[in-house]
Amino acid sequence: MAMKLGFIGLGIMGRPMALNLRRAGHPLWVHGRRAVTMEPLAAAGALACGSIGAVATHAEVIFVMVSDTPDVERVIAGENGLLSHLRPEQVVVDMSTISPAVTRRLAQELQTCGVEMLDAPVSGGEVGAIDGTLSIMVGGQKATFQRIKPLLEIMGRNIVHVGDHGAGQVAKACNQIVVAVTIQAVSEALTFARGNGVDAAKVRAALLGGFAASQVLKVHGKRMLDEDFTPGFKVQLHQKDLHIVMEDAHKLGIALPGAALVAQHLNALMGSGDGELDSAAIVKIMERMAGRKT
Amino acid sequence: MAMKLGFIGLGIMGRPMALNLRRAGHPLWVHGRRAVTMEPLAAAGALACGSIGAVATHAEVIFVMVSDTPDVERVIAGENGLLSHLRPEQVVVDMSTISPAVTRRLAQELQTCGVEMLDAPVSGGEVGAIDGTLSIMVGGQKATFQRIKPLLEIMGRNIVHVGDHGAGQVAKACNQIVVAVTIQAVSEALTFARGNGVDAAKVRAALLGGFAASQVLKVHGKRMLDEDFTPGFKVQLHQKDLHIVMEDAHKLGIALPGAALVAQHLNALMGSGDGELDSAAIVKIMERMAGRKT
Numbered sequence: 024m025a026m027k028l029g030f031i032g033l034g035i036m037g038r039p040m041a042l043n044l045r046r047a048g049h050p051l052w053v054h055g056r057r058a059v060t061m062e063p064l065a066a067a068g069a070l071a072c073g074s075i076g077a078v079a080t081h082a083e084v085i086f087v088m089v090s091d092t093p094d095v096e097r098v099i100a101g102e103n104g105l106l107s108h109l110r111p112e113q114v115v116v117d118m119s120t121i122s123p124a125v126t127r128r129l130a131q132e133l134q135t136c137g138v139e140m141l142d143a144p145v146s147g148g149e150v151g152a153i154d155g156t157l158s159i160m161v162g163g164q165k166a167t168f169q170r171i172k173p174l175l176e177i178m179g180r181n182i183v184h185v186g187d188h189g190a191g192q193v194a195k196a197c198n199q200i201v202v203a204v205t206i207q208a209v210s211e212a213l214t215f216a217r218g219n220g221v222d223a224a225k226v227r228a229a230l231l232g233g234f235a236a237s238q239v240l241k242v243h244g245k246r247m248l249d250e251d252f253t254p255g256f257k258v259q260l261h262q263k264d265l266h267i268v269m270e271d272a273h274k275l276g277i278a279l280p281g282a283a284l285v286a287q288h289l290n291a292l293m294g295s296g297d298g299e300l301d302s303a304a305i306v307k308i309m310e311r312m313a314g315r316k317t
Numbered sequence: 318m319a320m321k322l323g324f325i326g327l328g329i330m331g332r333p334m335a336l337n338l339r340r341a342g343h344p345l346w347v348h349g350r351r352a353v354t355m356e357p358l359a360a361a362g363a364l365a366c367g368s369i370g371a372v373a374t375h376a377e378v379i380f381v382m383v384s385d386t387p388d389v390e391r392v393i394a395g396e397n398g399l400l401s402h403l404r405p406e407q408v409v410v411d412m413s414t415i416s417p418a419v420t421r422r423l424a425q426e427l428q429t430c431g432v433e434m435l436d437a438p439v440s441g442g443e444v445g446a447i448d449g450t451l452s453i454m455v456g457g458q459k460a461t462f463q464r465i466k467p468l469l470e471i472m473g474r475n476i477v478h479v480g481d482h483g484a485g486q487v488a489k490a491c492n493q494i495v496v497a498v499t500i501q502a503v504s505e506a507l508t509f510a511r512g513n514g515v516d517a518a519k520v521r522a523a524l525l526g527g528f529a530a531s532q533v534l535k536v537h538g539k540r541m542l543d544e545d546f547t548p549g550f551k552v553q554l555h556q557k558d559l560h561i562v563m564e565d566a567h568k569l570g571i572a573l574p575g576a577a578l579v580a581q582h583l584n585a586l587m588g589s590g591d592g593e594l595d596s597a598a599i600v601k602i603m604e605r606m607a608g609r610k611t
Contacts (some may be wrong), residue, residue: 201531205499234496235491275511
């Protein structure tokens with residue numbers, strides 16, 4: 024059954040995700056800060072809106088896909104944001120990767136107006152967004168999740184309801200912790216091999232068959248060996264995500280010594296102007312420590 | 318073609334490995350420090366020897382599978398060790414996990430007597446040893462490797478010649494770095510989930526489909542959730558292996574900040590009497606930091 028949908032945020036991820044919703048036959052109202060981002064959507068039959076309010080007026084379910092916590096706060100609770108336009112029974116689905124704590128607060132503010140919110144951050148990158156094969160980690164009320172799930176299935180494949188409001192963001196944060204610290208693990212192993220004068224490519228091959236095997240050893244390990252840091256997932260986004268993790272850990276009093284270490288390495292990469300590289304570039308920090316120019 | 322083989326060290330790993338060689342039809346001379354360990358081998362037709370010298374006298378190729386660096390030094394270079402008995406053309410294959418630097422030195426000492434050495438540490442544990450499905454990482458001369466490979470294929474499946482003397486030990490060290498730091502990564506993610514009041518089992522499930530996926534998330538992550546730390550691979554062995562790594566890193570001047578952190582967590586587990594647990598118990602350190610009694 025066709026539903027009136029809204030989509031706010033038409034960047035590298037949001038644009039293809041919105042296009043998939045439109046192509047599935049749903050009437051779609053879209054808003055992007057830069058008008059040019061709305062053009063491919065309008066060409067596909069979506070209605071380009073000059074304001075968030077216009078989207079809120081027409082759509083029953085409104086997806087948000089913006090960069091960072093303050094952006095979501097602005098879209099939902101800012102001046103002329105969703106909160107000043109929404110009516111009861113509407114649903115907001117925030118697919119951005121942001122703070123779990125802020126997510127819980129925004130969900131509560133929306134609930135006061137009778138509006139349900141889901142946090143539904145994704146992993147799988149631009150390719151997953153285009154192909155509709157994203158992993159989607161969802162927090163919020165189970166009944167709302169069930170209602171929205173058919174729409175999420177247009178954009179993704181591995182869709183898990185993790186728990187209450189914020190639980191999707193927590194799962195995404197866990198994902199970013201594991202990926203970052205595993206990149207560090209692989210970086211150190213390759214550095215140890217090279218420091219011993221041993222062919223790091225052969226070591227990676229020997230390790231792929233056993234308990235050291237991981238997606239990171241396979242994909243990021245290959246990038247490190249090829250010294251090809253074309254993203255993939257950029258240092259600046261991984262740094263942002265680990266900043267969310269460490270802020271939450273600070274507030275809740277959770278010790279994460281490994282993640283803290285890697286967050287510093289991402290900071291160093293930002294400082295050396297490497298924010299646009301894939302976060303496999305963490306290996307560069309190991310190489311710089313060893314005195315190699317990278 | 319049947320070859321006269323020797324096997325020194327008949328512990329949990331060595332015994333089934335030696336049995337597989339014997340069952341493949343090779344005449345086999347064995348020596349274990351405790352006479353009782355030789356009984357199942359003798360029952361299978363191997364010749365139990367009271368000394369290392371007796372093995373050295375009869376066998377063309379001598380396998381060594383003992384616990385730690387000093388044990389291998391004793392077997393090869395100690396009083397009445399292999400060096401005082403071997404003749405040119407014999408081959409020593411050390412399958413223990415020990416120091417790459419000591420391996421290089423022992424290989425050189427053996428070469429002086431015309432004896433070739435391979436370092437061929439394994440991963441895959443007791444199950445792999447019994448089933449003959451070990452991963453074997455080999456260092457040493459390529460020609461020697463080619464000659465010995467059919468014998469290694471009796472004990473293992475994924476057999477990689479990594480490079481010159483010591484390269485097998487370096488690859489094994491890299492394996493232990495990656496596994497240890499990835500266990501830390503998964504421990505922190507599950508701790509972050511719990512600290513946020515989110516179901517850690519659902520988070521693991523959500524993460525298994527994407528870039529966070531690894532053997533460690535699958536196997537060790539499950540152990541953490543079940544709080545079942547039956548080994549698997551024991552804390553005391555992982556601690557020993559990371560000690561080898563950190564000693565080598567110290568000597569060669571290689572910075573491994575992540576591995577150093579996890580080495581400390583393994584030290585803490587040894588101090589609390591948890592050396593017999595699986596090294597997935599690293600998660601306990603995160604839980605203790607959070608004030609939970611474990």
